[in-house]
Amino acid sequence: MPTKQITSVVWSCGALPAGVSFNTATGTFSGTPEVEGEYIVPVTVTTNYGTDMKNVTLSVAEPEVEEDGEYGPVYAIGTKAKTWSGNAEADADGFRKLNMPDACRLVKLCTGFAAKTDSLQWYVCGTTIHGSSSAHPKPYGVTGLSPSVPVQFPVEDVVDMSSGWYRVTSSVSGSYYFAYLTSDHVSHVVLLMTANSAITSVGNIKKLSSGYGAGVMTIDNTGATRYENATVRGQLAVGVSPSQVKKLLATGMYSKPRMPTYITTSGYLYKGAERVDFGGGKIRNIWGYPHGEKQHLFAVTEDNQLYAMGENTYHSLGLDGTETRTELELVGEWDVKTIAQGSTMDTFLLTNDGKLYHSGAAMSVYDISKIVSTHESFTHIYPDKRFIDIAMYSSTTLVAILKE
Amino acid sequence: MPKNITSVTWSATGLPSALTINSATGVISGTPNVQPGDYTASVTVTTNYGTDTKPVTVRVGIPAAWLPQIDPNQIVNTIAGDVMTPYTVTGQNVTLGG
Numbered sequence: 001m002p003t004k005q006i007t008s009v010v011w012s013c014g015a016l017p018a019g020v021s022f023n024t025a026t027g028t029f030s031g032t033p034e035v036e037g038e039y040i041v042p043v044t045v046t047t048n049y050g051t052d053m054k055n056v057t058l059s060v061a062e063p064e065v066e067e068d069g070e071y072g073p074v075y076a077i078g079t080k081a082k083t084w085s086g087n088a089e090a091d092a093d094g095f096r097k098l099n100m101p102d103a104c105r106l107v108k109l110c111t112g113f114a115a116k117t118d119s120l121q122w123y124v125c126g127t128t129i130h131g132s133s134s135a136h137p138k139p140y141g142v143t144g145l146s147p148s149v150p151v152q153f154p155v156e157d158v159v160d161m162s163s164g165w166y167r168v169t170s171s172v173s174g175s176y177y178f179a180y181l182t183s184d185h186v187s188h189v190v191l192l193m194t195a196n197s198a199i200t201s202v203g204n205i206k207k208l209s210s211g212y213g214a215g216v217m218t219i220d221n222t223g224a225t226r227y228e229n230a231t232v233r234g235q236l237a238v239g240v241s242p243s244q245v246k247k248l249l250a251t252g253m254y255s256k257p258r259m260p261t262y263i264t265t266s267g268y269l270y271k272g273a274e275r276v277d278f279g280g281g282k283i284r285n286i287w288g289y290p291h292g293e294k295q296h297l298f299a300v301t302e303d304n305q306l307y308a309m310g311e312n313t314y315h316s317l318g319l320d321g322t323e324t325r326t327e328l329e330l331v332g333e334w335d336v337k338t339i340a341q342g343s344t345m346d347t348f349l350l351t352n353d354g355k356l357y358h359s360g361a362a363m364s365v366y367d368i369s370k371i372v373s374t375h376e377s378f379t380h381i382y383p384d385k386r387f388i389d390i391a392m393y394s395s396t397t398l399v400a401i402l403k404e
Numbered sequence: 405m406p407k408n409i410t411s412v413t414w415s416a417t418g419l420p421s422a423l424t425i426n427s428a429t430g431v432i433s434g435t436p437n438v439q440p441g442d443y444t445a446s447v448t449v450t451t452n453y454g455t456d457t458k459p460v461t462v463r464v465g466i467p468a469a470w471l472p473q474i475d476p477n478q479i480v481n482t483i484a485g486d487v488m489t490p491y492t493v494t495g496q497n498v499t500l501g502g
Contacts, residue, residue, distance in 0.1 A: 002437055002438055002439055004467075004469075004470050004497070005501070006497060006498075006499065006500055007500070008500075009472075009499060011493070020488070026492060027492055028490050028491065028492040029480060029488070029490065029491045029492075029493075030491075031487075031488060032485065032487050032488065033482045033483075033485075033488060034484060034485065035484060036484045043474060043493050045472050045495060046472070047472045047497060047498065049440065049466045049470045049471055049472060050466060050470075050471045050472055052472045052473050052495070053474070054474035054475070054478070056474075056479075056480065056493055057479045057480065058480045059479055059480065059481050059482065060482050060484050061481065061483045062484060063484050063486065241489070
């Protein structure tokens with residue numbers, strides 16, 4: 001019998017959704033679809049042996065619109081608040097408005113460590129939408145290296161941000177990394193900032209995360225995982241593609257070996273290649289504080305069941321008892337917007353209605369411990385304030401966007 | 405005097421590899437060992453009255469298993485405004501050399 005010899009393959013297709021192109025050599029769709037809808041595209045392939053045509057459905061979903069219209073000035077409370085605020089007067093609760101232009105109104109926060117200089121990084125994005133399109137305005141970013149004046153620069157939509165630092169030697173900490181992930185019409189771009197304020201575009205990034213001692217971990221558009229000065233190594237589960245990773249933590253909550261911890265768009269929690277089944281429903285978000293053996297992991301399900309694991313010596317998990325939890329345990333029903341952890345000694349929890357709760361030993365913002373007391377479960381604090389976002393700097397300063 | 409064909413002999417040149425012609429009956433048979441396509445053979449018949457040669461086209465068809473087939477019901481999920489994960493249409497016999 002003669003052998004089959006396919007010597008020519010040519011693809012073609014019918015009308016495509018705007019923003020999508022088709023490679024006639026490989027039969028590959030790519031691009032950035034612009035308008036949602038179901039598009040039936042006839043695809044034809046012709047080889048030296050014949051031709052075939054089938055319809056392929058391109059399903060373009062609506063972008064996930066983030067909370068919009070909630071923005072405000074940034075305040076801090078704790079050891080760095082005085083420096084960063086330029087010694088601005090504290091309010092009745094001890095919060096000081098940070099030294100940044102009056103026009104700056106933030107919607108998202110991120111903080112990070114800097115070993116050589118006291119620094120705080122924060123970012124703003126204006127009207128945000130997950131995945132920008134020409135119909136949406138371009139926001140701008142702000143970064144501050146306190147006590148210097150914040151620097152503003154144009155960015156595309158900020159879709160995610162993260163920080164971490166990498167220990168260069170055992171005694172002296174070196175670079176500090178701050179990364180933000182933006183979207184444009186072509187690719188995702190991440191910028192890294194070190195303590196020397198060098199901003200570097202490393203390009204084509206789809207997901208990012210970072211952690212204490214871990215640098216920044218990213219997944220690019222091709223699916224490759226890479227580590228910028230990271231000490232962690234790991235892999236995604238077989239069958240999980242990077243596009244299915246919803247949120248990634250650079251260092252696992254499971255310390256040895258260190259591995260990425262992540263949730264997928266289908267709501268499963270993984271540590272490395274292993275899926276964690278804990279009896280809860282689908283997870284919508286996770287937060288971790290990975291510091292050596294002292295680690296925390298919070299996970300909230302789509303129906304607002306909050307689970308926690310890790311060290312609970314100071315009730316920082318909001319769970320009864322003081323023993324370390326090695327599996328996720330139900331904390332209770334919480335409509336969590338975000339969680340900030342400065343250490344494994346206490347935890348701040350922000351709900352979607354803007355209320356701030358605290359559990360743990362009040363070592364965070366320790367210089368005002370007379371205001372934030374020790375709590376054995378999540379307790380409403382600063383009841384007169386409404387918060388938009390929170391972040392911890394080191395374990396002693398809480399940074400917050402407040403509603404005006 | 406009636407016509408009386410007393411001998412008939414068929415022959416052919418240029419048949420696709422592994423095909424033969426039956427010299428008595430003129431039947432071409434066998435399993436062609438060549439790529440699909442049209443092949444022109446030169447067929448000669450010789451009787452006691454004479455000889456004739458004409459081209460005969462042997463068309464070797466394409467096995468059904470070699471035909472390109474795009475897999476049915478392919479759905480590509482994307483999000484407006486997001487860079488899509490490139491999607492390559494799948495099928496049988498649609499890649500070079502395969």
